[in-house]
Amino acid sequence: MANIVNVDVVVIGGGPVGVTALALLGRAGLSAVSVEREIQVWPTARAVHFDGETFRTLQSLGVAERFAEATLPMASFHIENEEREVLVSVPTGQLGTQGWHDDLTFHQPDIEVLLQEVVQELPGVELRRGTTVLSVRNVGQGVEVAVRDTNGEDSLIRARWAIAADGARSQIRQALGIECEQLGEDAQWLVADGILEEGPGLSSDMIFLGHHTRPALWIRLPGKRVRMEFMLMPGDDPEEITTPAGVERISHGVLPADKFTADRLAIYTFRGRIAHQWRAGNIFLAGDAAHQAPPLFGQGLCAGMRDVANLVWKLDAVKRGAADDSLLDTYESERLPHARFWVEQATNAAGFMQTTNAEVAKQRDAFIRANPAASAPVSPALGPGLHEGGTDERAGRLGMQPILSDGVRLDDMVGSRFLIATTRELYAAVPAPLRNQLEGNDDIVVLFDPAKVGQILAAAGAQAVVVRPDRYILGLGDTPDALVRLIRSIPQVGRNVPAHI
Secondary structure (H helix, E strand, O other): OOEEEEEEEEEEOOOHHHHHHHHHHHHHOOOEEEEEOOOOOOOOOOOOEEEHHHHHHHHOOOOHHHHHOOEEEOOEEEEEEOOOOEEEEEEOOOEOOOOOEOEEEEOHHHHHHHHHHHHHOOOOEEEEEOOEEEEEEEEOOEEEEEEEOOOOOEEEEEEEEEEEOOOOOOHHHHHOOOOEEEEEEEEEEEEEEEEEOOOOOOOOOEEEEEOOOOOEEEEEOOOOEEEEEEEOOOOOOHHHHOOHHHHHHHOOOOOOOOOEEEEEEEEEEEEEEEEOOOEEOOEEEOHHHOEEOOOOOOOHHHHHHHHHHHHHHHHHHHHOOOOOHHHHHHHHHHHHHHHHHHHHHHHHHHHHHOOOOHHHHHHHHHHHHHOHHHHOOOOOOOOOOOOOOOOOOOOOOEOOOOEOOOOOEOHHHHOOOEEEEEOHHHHHOOOHHHHHHHHOOOOEEEEOOHHHHHHHHHHHOOOEEEEOOOOEEEEEEOOHHHHHHHHHHOHHHHOOOOOOO
């Protein structure tokens, strides 16, 4: 008989999204196992970009400084055309509203090693590498996952929920019969990652080379690492362009064969995909299993991190009886439209930027000159769910993180809890029994010190802001009645507060 393991959550996939999910589950106090087929961390880079929101999620794991040492804040980004004209230069390098740099680059294997170290330090969670999933099925109020390790020993993992973060070719998505919608046109590109010695490369940290003769992308990574990506053109010999001489030729000498040592030369497909369904019973898709986008805005891994940040606190709330199971339905309703926005933006930009038609390229250049802001789209609000975005466009959006006068980032005080940020006067007008409910609730932090929440209230334009554990705004208000309404909508309060308060 197979060994039986019982946990709260089984995570399928041990890439950065899956291991981040495992770490978040461990920090929340849930028991979890992650299973990954590969024995070792994948040795070459795939994702290379974090945004400030993603880094804020890493901050919640309590090891932000370790991750900061492995990343490079991006100082410059621009788009140029065939004539080397800079069409738009996007300001980067500054601290953003999340309390971190808005754009950071990294070498993915370094980040994955750090994530594994975080998991090893947490009780109740385990990453099992070299483990193959044989089957996954919904069973009653939970799931069963049959697995086999490298010794050929079978185990059965029983859990209340499963998170399938098993990549673009997701075995679990296919087993569940979930189809994907294709957005945009697929295109083949060559990616070249490696070390550039004694060479300045290109001037900016990131440049989209909108050359109609061969669109390309340049990215500077930490240390001496760089990445270039090149669109495959008619007549290319796949074997020749994946040689050092071939890379030197198509890079126009930016990556000379005698100075650039590649650790990855691979042809892959730019694609836009969205899974039609993200929840099947107690199984949830996350990361590339749920969505894939061309890397035009560097949002692929960021979107996967948003997925698990959105899902894990909800699983925790339901596990502890603080919320009904229906809260878990808001994972797909909130995240799918948000992810779709970025997939659409990336696929539209890919079609726009990777044109090989000289006349279309001229039209594109003129459009960018006239509309520079289109090159840096603003992240949207969540889809419908646990927030008041349907009646207040300020809600359902990512909240800010102030850095306090002593250098402390506010999340380090609040933790993964609900935050009620308001004024002392407004909070004093809340009925005393409801205040007592809040003050005895470890899932909620109430702050009204202007030094801590003044920036949050000013940025939101409200006297009260309720922020969820995933840092998205539940709702805002300016009156005692509005604040009471918002407090009641917090699951941890709403299930227990007397109706007459």
